[in-house]
Amino acid sequence: MAVLHNRVSNKELKERLMQETFKRITISFYRYFPIQNPQEFRDQLYKMYNAISVFGRVYVAKEGINAQISVPEHHMDEFKSIMESIPGLENLRLNIAVEDPSGLNDPLTQGKSFWVLKIKVRDKIVADGIDDPTFSMERKGKYLNAAQMNEMLNDPYTIVIDMRNHYEYEVGHFANAVEIPSDTFREQLPMAVEMLQGKEDKNVVMYCTGGIRCEKASAYMLHKGFEKVYHLEGGIIHYANEIKRQEMEPKFIGKNFVFDDRLGERITQDIIAHCHQCGTICDSHTNCKNDGCHLLFIQCPSCAEKFEGCCSTECKDTIHMPAERQAEIRKGIDKGRNIFNKSQARLRPRLDEIIQAKKQMGQEI
Structure with a gap:
């Protein structure tokens, strides 16, 4: 009978990978x-x-x-x-x-x-919280390629919605994109509808990392009565490849967060985020080295050295404890979605603020 699950330790698998x-x-x-x-x-x-x-x-x-x-x-x-x-x-x-x-020049890496x-x-490939039996993915927004996306971004009658989490938006996003102030997709969907109330006749453009979230979001917005809904084909990843291939000016600023060991791929050289520990300009995500924490946060090289890759003095002290003591401290801890989240503490760009800014520049919306 074929083995349909991995039975080798992660340590050995990583070693095998680097030996390829x-x-x-x-x-x-x-x-x-x-x-x-x-x-x-x-x-x-x-x-x-x-x-x-x-x-x-x-x-x-x-x-x-x-x-x-x-x-x-x-x-x-x-x-x-x-x-x-x-x-x-x-x-x-x-x-x-x-x-x-790997960020290295060796082609074998x-x-x-x-x-x-x-x-x-899984029950769904994207957890959306939608329990309306009349909702269907058969009717969804129109695709936008890279050139069409750039054109839409220059249209004052267009509202661009970022359907990613805060930690993704923080390191890179499209200019003037509206961030939905939540860190779960299931919460963002109804919030996007609420934020856009009264704007049902505007062009609504949605985007995400690879296209999967914004495609579902576009179908949800149409389901909720919006008329002109679009979504970026293939998300930021495909957009970045198309911009490079066609030698077009990127309208996305900064780094695109990705969900593998890289934790990001650079689109432009702009660094728009800051170290969560000292405030230095930086957009490098890392996970706290304390196995009982693993907090996802942004850390500059100086703080990485000072805190030995940890998010706090407490975690730094913990990693120097005997392994048995560390295991005892970890016991019963639910790390869950352990993400540095400033969503309740910082001001986010709201739809009305974006509209007001465009009006001040002499643009109608």
Whole structure:
């Protein structure tokens, strides 16, 4: 019987990864399409991916698939053939990572963003909190390519909505994009509708990292009565690749947060965030080195040295304790969504403020 789960320790898997003598390609993709038996679909996909050493995270649900993976470069043709052979996934758009995940020049380090294959069955590929039985993904907003996105950003009758979390928006976003003040997608959907009340006739453009959240958000906005809804095709990742390929001016400023070991890929050289410990200009995310914390936060090199990669003096002290004592302290702690979140403490750009700013520049909306 084939093994459909990993049974090797993460430490050994990471060591194996770094010993590989070939390049990998970091890819993300998604598609909303009906899957009748997600568990069976998951098991078959695991067998096919495992056979060609694909690593990464894949979520499967009745509504579709969402994946962030790395594929051995020499297996790319086989990988594409696998995807084309699956009904519903023909002509799938693959988002290729913008920059080398390692940040190094050695070509053999490229694509080493995951070290294990995890495919999980979930109720939904994006947790949305929608319980309305009349909602459907069959009717969704119109796609915008990179050139159309740039054109829309210059239109004073357009409202651009960022459907990502605060920690993603903080390090990079489109100019004048409205941030929805919440750190969960399920909360952002009704908040976006509420913030846009009375603006149902405006152009509403939604974007996210790879397109999966803003595509669902666009369908939800249409469901709620908005008329002119658009979403960025392939999200920021595809936009960045298209901008580079077509030698266009990027309207996205800063870094795009990504959900693998890189924690970000640079779109422009602008650094718009600050170290959460000292306030120095910085946009490098890290996880606290204390295993009982693992807080996701922004840390500059100076603070990384001072706090030894930890988020606080307390965590720094903890990592120097005996392993048994650290395990005792960790016991019972639920790290959950352990993210540095200033959403309740800082002023965020509100829709009316954006509109007022445009009016002051002599633009009508």
